[in-house]
Amino acid sequence: MIGYERGTAEPEGSMDDPVLLQRFAAWLQPGPSAEDAERSVFFKDGVIVLDTNVLLSLYEYTATSRKDVLSALEQTAGRLWMPYQVGLEFVRGRRSTLESRKRALADAASEVNKKLMAARKAIVEAKKVVCAQLDKYARAQQEIAGLDALVADSGVDAHLDVYRHEFKRHLDMLKADHGLALNSADAEDPILKRIAKLYGENIGEQPDDDILRKRLEEATAFRFPNKIPPGFSDSDKETPLKSAGDFLLWEELIAHVRQLPPSGRRVLFVSNDTKEDWYEQGSGSSSSRPWPSLVDELRRRAQGDLRIETPPHFFGGVREFLDAELAADTYAEIERVSEAFEARVPDTPLAVTEETASHLDPPEGLALDAFNAVGLVSSAVRAAVESTSPSQRLFKWWLIGVTAQLGRRDAGETEPSVSIAAATRSSKPLSRDWVPGTALSPGEWLHRDSSWIAPWFIDLLDSIPHADRTILRRLAAQQAESNRRSGS
Template sequence: MEPNVSSTVGGIFDGFEDYRTPSDDDYRRIFKAGLVVFDANVLLNLYRFNSTTRRDLIAVMQGLGGNLWIPHQVMREFWRNRESTLDRLNDGPRESLELLEKANKTAENAVSAWSKKIALDDARKSDLMDKLETAFRTVREAMIAQAADDAAEHARDTNADTILSTLASTLANRVGSALPSEDHAAALIEAERRIAAQEPPGFLDADKTNEDLRAGDYLVWEQLLREAEQRKCDVLLVTSDVKDDWWSRVKSDLRGPRPELAAEFRERAGSRFFMLTPSEFVTKAAALTSVSVNPRSAADIERVGNPLNDPLPADVAFEVVERLFNHAIAVNWHNLSGSARMRDLSALVDDPAIGGVLQNYFTLEGTRAWMKDTLNRHFNYALKGFGRYQHLVRMRHQTPQEVIAAACGPSWYVVPDSQGLRPYHCLASDGSNSRYVCWGPERSFRDLLFAAMNNHSTEQERSAVVILHGDAVDNAQHYRDMATQAGVDLVFLEEELKLNLDYAP
């Protein structure tokens, strides 16, 4: 008797398309017959790039021809933020010159203290001070001259703005229409639902005070989906927004769109959805198209796209982070509303012991960005026992070792150097056997299950998923059934906040 044969057959990627790594052929196809979409942050950063990098990015955009498309919401955000972008560019030189003056005073005081210590004669001291003043004046004048050149390009008058003029010709007949009023109203409601449910994209914009601002990412997504449905083609989104409500990560590496977004796109448009940062996009375009690009442009885009590249000494960072963490625990930061977070962040910027210290190293904009990143990302990592600042938080949730003990038993331990983020995971061992374990909140169950399935090895015991929860889990049996079907162990662990025994300020 012949064995039973399933009526449907497929390959290893059928139903798992979101795990396929994009190839150069995929990008060639998009450049020739797909849709390439740029986010507002990329367009606004044209004002911040040097002239060579700006020219290269514009050339690549122009080379896309009819495959270039901009959602209406992107242009709305561009116009909404253009003036503030120009303000920050104009403030940048002033703030940098103030920092330079502080450095000049510090250097003068150092020379004076040293000269007193060694009883240096007045003539020699005066000569050193003159050289110091000459050096700082040379740098100061160069900065002022560069700022004047930049200001000439960044004209507020739209008729005199050369960057805007080039962008206007490049995007002519390439910008989509706004959603009809009824559809726009429905999109605002859906955006709020996704934020509450922690569904991508845009749920990390919950701290924005205005409903329209909170819905910005989702409006871009909905307009992009509708255009893809009409054109029936693959889409590449180029964005400097590297938040986790858009991107899938392995440790700190961006690995493309979140699986939920790729699946939703495939279901609605019947095509594939790709994402690249601007620097990655320029690198790909230089390699796969006929457009000539300066090799240094990608590096310049990377530098401009990340406002947190400014150096901060480790000892200063640790001191400020400890104060931020203690404050976050005191005000219960994670449970603050979006408007309350904004007010709290403004107060922290004005705090001499926190914002005042950081402004010795960052601009005002950079200070705010650094603190927001620390509170929204690193504070969460530290609470879970991860990251370089985990020893600076007084209270924390269960450590990775405590999670492993709950999932596998007291004889199991975390394998050294195996811990990772997104999702939280590690290898566990009892000395003879090993297994992959990942954990997170109930809303991340599908991501956790995929990670457990994807990281299982035949040499290991069954992978395990741990759902961390506060209140009772409503769908516990449903999750157990899914885990059983996937061949994964499932454990529910009530999350607790307790003293951090490794606290070492």
């Protein structure tokens, strides 16, 4: 389903039709298609409104596809209009979109490493099974020694490194092909500059506080409880302002259309969002379509015509009606990003970082599971993992993450991924306050001259008994080596 449209002068159907057919024409029309006769008018003469998720998708394309998409959008310059709500969400959402991509690639590298660590462990365990049988039934010490040599740490690692390096090469290619550094989300952001130039002055004004308050009250008290589109699917967000984002956009759009000349009140709205608060979900063999009530509401309140499309169909129209050039690979990527948006689970847990760990409590019992998984025994460390103090959250999250990363325990499906390191093997520290590995004695830390250790981890080691200190040091060193190999 790609959209829904109505005639430009009066409701579908002749004025000679019965009133019932006139009044509910939007509901009685068959599902639209890409061959709708009047579709081209929306591209050539309509106001084009891109939802926030369409603009943020520009940060998810490869550099080549992004260039093609921006060039295609230039064919619509002059007819693009940005509601204030979209602009606000766009400028605030750029950094999190970049961080999400960076985190996804880092998580992939970490997951690959976990799988390889699990493979290494499985090979060692398999060797033990064979050696046990050789010893029990043949006393074949020479053969046992041969297997021990074959599966020695360096031998297994050498074989796995072939896969590790190849997997890393592909992930590094993805990072390079993206073409945007995380710090490009500031005022020098090249995408932001291109978007600003595309829209020019065609950006909505910030609504007055009293208007905003009135719209919020209408959304939360009347429309959302009655599931009147758009936006009611977001009614459970943290605040009314966040819940009402789609409705605020919709109200701005209606107010804007009212100000246009009667002959120019066609709106082409483009969004990746096909949830039930925008689309009437089909049943049986029926496909979904944008809610006819949205078409009716725009006509009733602003005497305008509405068409709603997803990005793949919109860019197909740009290519067909505006003669924009879009390579086949670019169009395939537009489809991929759009499908990925639709497939996202709203409550998917985000990665926990050193910056966010202090604000988040781990799921109950998870830190204790990690404690037990690596054989920690001291009452001091156990007290730390069972503490509810915010000061212990960073350590607890690190322990949860490192035990999953190194394959010491199986991470649950709903468990957040953790991107926290206690040490690193590199020429430069991750932060200025990190301590060089030479702060620990040669017997306590390998690669002292090429290592850096987090200050919180140094403080932790100084406060716990020797047995657990040794376990935690080894975990940190193994994680640093694992990260170095995977390039994360």
